[in-house]
Amino acid sequence: MKTLQSTLLLLLFVPLIKPAPPTQQDPRIIYDYGTDNFEESIFSQDYEDKYLDGKNIKVLYFYSKFTIILPLEAKYFQTTVYIFLTLFPNLEMPTCLLCVCLSGSVYCEEVDIDAVPPLPKESAYLYARFNKIKKLTAKDFADIPNLRRLDFTGNLIEDIEDGTFSKLTLLEELSLAENQLLKLPVLPPKLTLFNAKHNKIKSRGIKANAFKKLNNLSFLYLDHNALESVPLNLPESLRVIHLQFNSITSITDDTFCKANDTSYIRDRIEEIRLEGNPISLGKHPNSFICLKRLPIGSYI
Incomplete structure (x- = not known):
């Protein structure tokens, strides 16, 4: 069976296969798939400037003794991957064949994956938008400590284990927008941006101290x-808070300000959006006395 698969694979890529060139500094990305280790080498720091023109991008893969050159033009690259998956439905695909790996960033957008793929350990950015992922687990990122940005916009995520982001001490941006979440997981401490718009989250799905210790969070x-x-307990660092089109019916004097401290000013907040909620903000004037700008919403 393995012999048959190897033969089919070679036939599939015959028009694209060239003998592996001698060692040289080629300003393109080369991935070496060995049996034990996965390594990514980038030979030119100006790769993006020279090759990201939408037409001439090429990704090279070593397979056996050959170099496979895959054009990233959508109609060729996507068709090649589709045929590969059809021929080998039970074969585990190398992540950087199914996705695109570029200088610490992994792009897995619109490739119909239903789980987080194994990532190169050097990964700092993962873009996995518009797929079919339903769950995130602690194992997904256990060995990827350098992640700084995760984007899962437009998936089907319903559940996230609490320990999923516990080891991501460098994570700064997390987008879970346009999913099916009912509650929020424990969030990493260095977040500057958290996006969970267009979900199904209710107030009971957010723990009282979910944001309290996120002292770098600027955009919520x-x-x-x-x-x-x-x-509750929104951090002082916040600059933008979007809560429009929820079911918020009341606000207290401690929601944004401090009821017992009339001299307190919350000067970092630039925008609070509350329109589309069943609440008249005009009935809660003391809730905004510490703000430099009134929230956007209905005051009638």
């Missing part, structure tokens, strides 16, 4: 959910 997007109240 929770609009278009099912929240009945504004999340």
Whole structure:
């Protein structure tokens, strides 16, 4: 069976196969798939400037003793991957064949994956938008400590294990927008941006101290959910808070300000959006006395 698969694979890539060239500095990305280790080598720092023109991008793969050159033009690259998956439905695909790996970034957008693929350990950015991922687990990122940005916009995520992001101490941006979440997981401490808009999150799905220790968080997007109240203990670092189009019905004097401290000013906040909620902000004037700008919403 293995012999048959190897033969079919070679036949599939015959028009694209060239003998492996002698060692030289080729300003393109070369991935070496060995039996024991996976290594990524980049031979030119100006790769993006020279080759990201939408037409001439090429990714080279060593397979056996050959170099496989795959054009990233959509109609060729996607067709090649589709045929490969059809011929070998049970064969585990190398992540950087199914996705695109470039200088620490992994692009897995619109490739119909239903789970987070094994990532190169050097990965700093993962873009896995518009796929069919339903769950995130602690194992997905256990050995990828350098991640700084994760984008899972437009998947089918319903559940995230609490320990999923526990080892991602460098993670700065996390997008879970346009999924099926009912609650939020424990979030990593260095987040500067968190986006969970267009989900199904209710207030009981956010723990009281979910954001309290996120002292670097500047942008919080929770609009278009099912929240009945504004999340508690929002950090002082916040600049933008989007809560529009939820089910928020009330606000207290401590929601954004400090009821017992009339001299307190929350000067970092630039924008709070509350339109599309069943609440009249005009009935809660003391809730905004510490703000430099009034929230956007209905005051009638």
